[in-house]
Amino acid sequence: MIRIICLTEVGLQLARRLQHLLSDTESEVCFKPVPFIDSVQAYFKQRDTLIFISATGIVMRTLASVIKDKYKDPAVLVLDENGQFVIPLLSGHEGGANELARQVSNLLENQLVITTANRYLKPVYVVGMGCERHCPEPVLHGLLDECLAKAGLTINDISAITSIDIKSDEVGLMALANHLNKPYLTFDTGQLGLMEERLSTKSDYIFKTVGVYGVAESAALYQAQQMTNNGSELLLNKHKNKQATCSIARSYMQ
Structure with a gap:
């Protein structure tokens, strides 16, 4: 399951567009889930793939206490609400975040930002x-x-x-x-x-x-x-x- 988590109306529009483009994959748009931290951490713990349309800082503060290691954590991506950039934030290689980010980048025709060391x-x-x-x-x-x-x-x-x-x-x-x-x-x-x-x-x-x-x-x-x-x-x-x-x-x- 891919959870597309968004916090603004602009982000919601992008989330719905992305869900439509990911029609071959089971996905769900989560708009301002309540309670936010508990809901997001529950998704993470059940190993749902998470795509955030928000600031990176919000994501890290929300997940900090439940992050374990790259072999166990699910893939986590971050998009800006204008859909210009996609960043594979967690589990880039082992969890498949890099591959999913490439797919999202191709679908949205935006800029992929990969920071994992193996690219060198x-x-x-x-x-x-x-x-x-x-x-x-x-x-x-x-x-x-x-x-x-x-x-x-x-x-x-x-x-x-x-x-x-x-x-x-x-x-x-x-x-x-x-x-x-x-x-x-x-x-x-x-x-x-x-x-x-x-x-x-x-x-x-x-x-x-x-x-x-x-x-x-x-x-x-x-x-x-x-x-x-x-x-x-x-x-x-x-x-x-x-x-x-x-x-x-x-x-x-x-």
């Missing part, structure tokens, strides 16, 4: 893909191109294309990787299951079918982490067409 390190990008059996290579290629454009990357930025081991012989994925001159790597459910807590969504249907809650995101996250021996994060949450899914993960070389 060398990034590694990995594509994860899943698909129906015998999905044609052009369908996969089209989805990949769409995802690269959304992430602001080119194929030259990508280190590998990955999937689950039951797709190790998937002709379309193998052809795509070969065409793009990229390694094609697959992983078993034990390896991919280690990424479960980092997934943007969890599909019970996929779990019953293949044994993990998400193929594309899990595979990309796992390989990115393997390449750097550091944590990994989703740069682009799972996108899909009628036959395939695609996600892009990132990690950083020390």
